[in-house]
Amino acid sequence: MTTATVMRFTAIPMGMLATAGLLLVMATLIQTDYVAMEPPESVTIGKIVMPEAEIIVDYEPPLARPEAPPAPPEMPLMSRKIQIDPAAPTGTGVQFADPVDDTLSVGLVQPGDYLPIVKVAPQYPRTAIRRGLEGEVVVSFTVTRTGATRDIAVISAHTLDGNPTSVFNSAAIKAAERFKYKPRIENGAPLEVHGVQNRFIFELAQ
Template sequence: MGSIIRLIGGIPIAAIVTVALFLLMTRLIFTEGEPPKAAEDDLSFSINDEVQDIAARRRDTTIEDVQQVEPPPPPPQIDRQRAEQPTEGLATVMGAIPDFAAPQLNSDSVSFSVSDRDAQPLVRIEPQYPMRAAERGIEGTCYARFDVSPDGTPTNIQITRCDSSLFERAAQRAVERWRYNPKVENGVPVARRGVETRFDFRLSE
């Protein structure tokens, strides 16, 4: 029974305390939310408020001053001298030009002949050293014989003598790539037979 009485008596007190706290919090919120007043400073600047009149110096020029200016003197006249024409002829000064008799060219008196010549090499390519002979350190000499056709191409190539068979193929392939000026007889290219050449295969030190 006593606890009920205390409960009923405490309700009004709790309500009063709650309303007081609410009012206090409301006042604090509005007080903190007010923006601070910014200090306003009145600043003013004045730069040369007064405008000064600048008097420009003027020079008065009259028409009389312009007329008094004397013009420059005219340039001096230069006398041009005319060259005198020669009175003597060119033949008198340098002598008479001699007369030359024009040569007479007749088809019977002029003859053109082409001298005969032997076959002459144009392109000579050295043979490549065989790889097998180089690995074994073999050196030697090969002799080849061939003919030169009227168009300058080597034909009928033969290896007549060779120190090692390893050099024969290299010597023959080298001659095949050679080119000649053909042999000429009576102005006509002809075949040249029995041309001989020698190949020395030496290892460089």
């Protein structure tokens, strides 16, 4: 007999035995008495009371308004008196009085404060000479970090008898443009100074 024939005759009995075993197991399961399990009793949970929430708001205290800085001291008002002799030939006979720096006394100058170095006198306008006008012009400007002047503006301009006039304005502005200062020094660094004023007085020599 060949091997294949032997395996064929062996497989049939083994299959029958496996089938009989399965039928026996099924019969056993059918005959088993199952006891129904009752569900567990429900547990009653008592009433839950939540405590009232306390809301705490943490307010930051209002910021205090900083104190206003002290008002800057009034800027010194420089004066330059210009006199001219109308009888002298054109371009001669001009006399320049020394600057009148009454408000810039030695006691008020602080170390590091700005100081005038060059103050150029304005040229007396010819129109004012022909009309015999005398006047006063006050200009305001900024002393820069380099000691130059900028933002020059006329604050007031009038004749010496009190009448408004602009005949001296251009001469006063051109002169102020050529002023030179020792700049203000604070903590070793130069600072700009705003609102510096200078008064020019134009008078004809008597």
